[in-house]
Amino acid sequence: MDNTISTLNRRNFLRITSLASAGLFIGLSLKKETGMAQVAKITGDEGSLDLTPFVHIGTDGTITLFNPRPEMGQGTFQSIPALIAEELEVSLDKVNIRQTGGQIIFGRGQSAGGSASVRTDYFPLRKVGASAREMLLTAASQQWNVPLEQCNADEGMIYHKSSGRSLSYGELAQAASKLPIPSDPKLKDPKDFRILGKPSPRPDIPLKSSGRAVFGIDVDVPGMVYASVAHSPVFGAKLVKYDDSDAKKVKGVLSVETCDRKIGKYTYPAIAVIAENYWAAYKGREALKIQWDDQGNEKFNTEEYTQKLRDLSKTEGLVDKEVGNFEQAYQAAPVRIDAFYETPVVSHSPIEPMNCVASWTEGNKLEIWASTQVPRSIVTSFSKEYGIPEDNVTVHTQYSGGAFGRRLQNDFVIEAAQLSKKTGKPVKVLWSREDDTEQGPFRPMTFSAMKGALSAQGEVVAFQHKVISPSLHDSGDPNFDPSRIDRSMTEGISDQAYVFPNMKNLYVHADFHVPISAWRAVTSTTLAFAHECFIDELAVKAGKDPLDFRLGLIDAKSDTRNVLMKLREVSQWDKPLPEGWGRGVAQYEFFAGLAGYVVEVSKAGSGIHIEKAYAVIDLGTMVNPDTVRGQVEGAATMALTAAIKSGITFKNGETVQKNFNTNQLVRIHEMPSVEVTILTNGGPRIKGVGEPGLPSFAPALCNAIFSATGTRIRRLPFDINHIA
Amino acid sequence: MAAFTLTVNNKEYQVDVDPEMPLLWAIRDFVGLKGTKFGCGIAQCGACTVHLEGSPVRSCRLPVTAAVGKKITTIEGISQNVDHAVQKAWIELQVPQCGYCQSGQIMSAVALLNKKPKPTDQDIDAAMRGNLCRCGTYQRIRKAIHRASEIMNS
Numbered sequence A: 001m002d003n004t005i006s007t008l009n010r011r012n013f014l015r016i017t018s019l020a021s022a023g024l025f026i027g028l029s030l031k032k033e034t035g036m037a038q039v040a041k042i043t044g045d046e047g048s049l050d051l052t053p054f055v056h057i058g059t060d061g062t063i064t065l066f067n068p069r070p071e072m073g074q075g076t077f078q079s080i081p082a083l084i085a086e087e088l089e090v091s092l093d094k095v096n097i098r099q100t101g102g103q104i105i106f107g108r109g110q111s112a113g114g115s116a117s118v119r120t121d122y123f124p125l126r127k128v129g130a131s132a133r134e135m136l137l138t139a140a141s142q143q144w145n146v147p148l149e150q151c152n153a154d155e156g157m158i159y160h161k162s163s164g165r166s167l168s169y170g171e172l173a174q175a176a177s178k179l180p181i182p183s184d185p186k187l188k189d190p191k192d193f194r195i196l197g198k199p200s201p202r203p204d205i206p207l208k209s210s211g212r213a214v215f216g217i218d219v220d221v222p223g224m225v226y227a228s229v230a231h232s233p234v235f236g237a238k239l240v241k242y243d244d245s246d247a248k249k250v251k252g253v254l255s256v257e258t259c260d261r262k263i264g265k266y267t268y269p270a271i272a273v274i275a276e277n278y279w280a281a282y283k284g285r286e287a288l289k290i291q292w293d294d295q296g297n298e299k300f301n302t303e304e305y306t307q308k309l310r311d312l313s314k315t316e317g318l319v320d321k322e323v324g325n326f327e328q329a330y331q332a333a334p335v336r337i338d339a340f341y342e343t344p345v346v347s348h349s350p351i352e353p354m355n356c357v358a359s360w361t362e363g364n365k366l367e368i369w370a371s372t373q374v375p376r377s378i379v380t381s382f383s384k385e386y387g388i389p390e391d392n393v394t395v396h397t398q399y400s401g402g403a404f405g406r407r408l409q410n411d412f413v414i415e416a417a418q419l420s421k422k423t424g425k426p427v428k429v430l431w432s433r434e435d436d437t438e439q440g441p442f443r444p445m446t447f448s449a450m451k452g453a454l455s456a457q458g459e460v461v462a463f464q465h466k467v468i469s470p471s472l473h474d475s476g477d478p479n480f481d482p483s484r485i486d487r488s489m490t491e492g493i494s495d496q497a498y499v500f501p502n503m504k505n506l507y508v509h510a511d512f513h514v515p516i517s518a519w520r521a522v523t524s525t526t527l528a529f530a531h532e533c534f535i536d537e538l539a540v541k542a543g544k545d546p547l548d549f550r551l552g553l554i555d556a557k558s559d560t561r562n563v564l565m566k567l568r569e570v571s572q573w574d575k576p577l578p579e580g581w582g583r584g585v586a587q588y589e590f591f592a593g594l595a596g597y598v599v600e601v602s603k604a605g606s607g608i609h610i611e612k613a614y615a616v617i618d619l620g621t622m623v624n625p626d627t628v629r630g631q632v633e634g635a636a637t638m639a640l641t642a643a644i645k646s647g648i649t650f651k652n653g654e655t656v657q658k659n660f661n662t663n664q665l666v667r668i669h670e671m672p673s674v675e676v677t678i679l680t681n682g683g684p685r686i687k688g689v690g691e692p693g694l695p696s697f698a699p700a701l702c703n704a705i706f707s708a709t710g711t712r713i714r715r716l717p718f719d720i721n722h723i724a
Numbered sequence B: 001m002a003a004f005t006l007t008v009n010n011k012e013y014q015v016d017v018d019p020e021m022p023l024l025w026a027i028r029d030f031v032g033l034k035g036t037k038f039g040c041g042i043a044q045c046g047a048c049t050v051h052l053e054g055s056p057v058r059s060c061r062l063p064v065t066a067a068v069g070k071k072i073t074t075i076e077g078i079s080q081n082v083d084h085a086v087q088k089a090w091i092e093l094q095v096p097q098c099g100y101c102q103s104g105q106i107m108s109a110v111a112l113l114n115k116k117p118k119p120t121d122q123d124i125d126a127a128m129r130g131n132l133c134r135c136g137t138y139q140r141i142r143k144a145i146h147r148a149s150e151i152m153n154s
Ligand code: FES
Pocket: B037, B038, B039, B040, B041, B042, B043, B044, B045, B046, B047, B048, B049, B058, B059, B060, B061
């Protein structure tokens, strides 16, 4: 529990935000008695502050909206403030948007991940906006002595039409702040929305089209020095000794310090060269002579580990979900198929390398500037680590140059904080691309042993998906218990809309000494490939159209059915393709949401060419369709890279790929056009945007390749220019 | 260390740096213009793209000495008010996601359009394949270059 809430008050809050004291603050109460977020306001200068303020309306008319969700390309800089602005009746170009920095007053939800931002904040933040609007309306109606219903709010003004009077939000802020919070503010009818559900320009786009957006790497602080940090290329090595005499000869190098790289359950030794500028730090670091003790880990390589996972697939494992009697049905069935699917280790590789500026100042205060997905966790973990009040930790959340799960980790932030403490100066740690590629954390390799059985009529009577992989929880938790299932590794395999009368899904844990962490769409990115390609194999065996076959596995009504039906329509599934073409379909539902693809390919020489991809994403409701489309286009690109580029391999204990020359990403000429359709008529569950577009791309592509060539791809990555 | 004069966006800057220092770091850490980004350091990602005498170069691989006496243009130098045709198209089509690669993308696109005011898809592939975008904005970049071409030629 956070024990700092009681010490926060209005004055403190004003200091943190440097906003004028006058005006109306509206937010969400942190009190959890009701189990529901309650709209609240700040009252009294010294009264305890028990709310997360999201709106400030100054008496000067400025409107400030606080965005607790870091912007990393997924559009939260627009989508989250839009929730408030819609209800507040003001357009986004008339408000200041402020990114929050992890202080408890801005709530515990200050993070970006799991495609969670909009689906978590959709109703609470609309309520905040609606409350503010209602209070402003009430203040005006009282001032004019007219019924509330005769007043309306529009673009920062309250109007009384019949008398032609109007007052600005700023003029009403003081009076409104004295009113009680409406107990049940009325939310707008979606048909009256002006922002939500409409393609709206993102306020960060002009900054990002002119080099003016400030990313973590762009932060300069007076007196700042630079650090380039050396880590062992072999994971788990111990530092024996190092010689920094040559490093110190490099002009501009100031000192050489050790620090720890802490990631998940691992702590690795690291050596930092501190210099006046980055280039000097980098050159100094190149000149270090370091002796590592590799602890036997230098024998580790991908081939042997692959074989280990294959061998492990023969063990039974832990049960993820069991329905009916799989063994019996499988043995008794006339048709049985088994298949084994493999996916590689891949890197996150946001184009902005890991970096952080940290500065310790007098009074044991720590200031952090970083591109991060988790400002709140930086505040709490550093407060704990150094035994200082949370209030002593200030985080400036910068735009992230991509994240994809990598910036859920604080390893580079910890390095910067340690180095600033040692040098007594603000330190900018900047990892090179080689550091970023070589050191991980990675998406783990995931293998899938599939079993299925059909009746004589081609119905699926038994289904099994057994996952063999290292565990994300194991990498993150020193107390991990391998006798208990880590369900982040079986994500979605038992949650598809398909109904199998007999199903037994399993997980086999594999030890791994390399740090791994969540990647965009986590384990669904690999499991969907096995799951949906195997469904295709069953369809082929049953002699049925793959899309019809899937529909046949689904109960009459479901969001998945809607997605498949929409895919059939937009891709013109039933229309014959030219000679040499093939099309494939896949869908996947998991914690973050639901999407599906139809991919069309044609034979090109000994390889294939991707002609077109049709995506359908099911959201329930949406904020910005243009952002949604962009996210799905991007997810498809990332999925294609993970399917056809090398991925990460290990040799002699080291990561083989060091930079983009060997760890290649899909480039513009390789990317087909992706046509995105958004469904918003789903059930009451609001689904996520950032991740669901990823998992079903690779299986749809591989199913299309099978349809065009008869070659079944069961192992990623594959060479798209040479299909065996 | 040695003192050099760099001409960036028509302004002269004195920098006192290691002659081997890549132009990228001289621009970012000495001239103080942060729009040009670091992504790989080995001319693979294009994030550091600037113009040298109007041609796109990867500033992470160009020693600062190679740029002395030449006209350097960075993202900050293509317009005052974010109103270059390419920027207009980028905003209209909402191209950037994280935005980190986009300075480099825009510099490559501007150079392409200066050379070929009406580029084909093949021209775009050839000119833009050196610029990585991990967020996957390629489809919009392609559309936006066509759109910028329209704006410039109208
Ligand atoms: S930083 Fe220069 S090409 Fe990547």
